[in-house]
Amino acid sequence: xxxxxxxxxxxxxxxxxxxxxxxxxxxxxxxxxxxxxxxxxxxxxxxxxxxxxxxxxxxxxxxxxxxxxxxxxxxxxxxxxxxxxxxxxxxxxxxxxxxxxxxxxxxxxxxxxxxxxxxxxxxxxx
Numbered sequence: 118x119x120x121x122x123x124x125x126x127x128x129x130x131x132x133x134x135x136x137x138x139x140x141x142x143x144x145x146x147x148x149x150x151x152x153x154x155x156x157x158x159x160x161x162x163x164x165x166x167x168x169x170x171x172x173x174x175x176x177x178x179x180x181x182x183x184x185x186x187x188x189x190x191x192x193x194x195x196x197x198x199x200x201x202x203x204x205x206x207x208x209x210x211x212x213x214x215x216x217x218x219x220x221x222x223x224x225x226x227x228x229x230x231x232x233x234x235x236x237x238x239x240x241x242x243x
Contacts, residue, residue: 146191149240153188156208156228157181163211163221173215180207196240205232 144150164177183204190197211217212225 144191144194146194146196146240149196149235150188150191152228152231152235153184153191153204156204156225156232157184159221159224159228160184160208160211163215163217163225166218166221167216169215173211176207176211176215180204180211183207191240198236198239201232201236205229205236208232 160177160180164174169177183200184207187197187200187204190200208225208229212222212229217225
């Protein structure tokens with residue numbers, strides 16, 4: 118019986134270690150990365166609303182690219198404020214200048230506020 122208890126203890130310890138490693142791979146910026154993912158989805162949905170002209174396509178592309186670059190830094194455990202600032206400016210340009218459905222404009226406006234909150238918190242308490 119004691120051998121089973123030791124084995125159970127070892128298995129439980131390994132499972133807790135694995136869970137800790139999984140969390141650390143998600144990183145301290147997991148929620149920030151979830152936000153970036155949601156903003157990118159909202160941009161893709163908004164882009165499908167109406168066939169964008171070249172300037173609108175460029176705005177969508179810039180926003181997606183800078184969000185992706187910011188997310189890449191987060192995945193490396195680095196909070197790149199400059200990349201986030203670029204992404205915020207790009208999403209703002211989409212909201213202000215592209216043809217959007219009302220619900221897409223509302224969703225992207227909320228996303229923009231959350232990106233600003235993320236910047237203010239530098240990802241720490243977000």
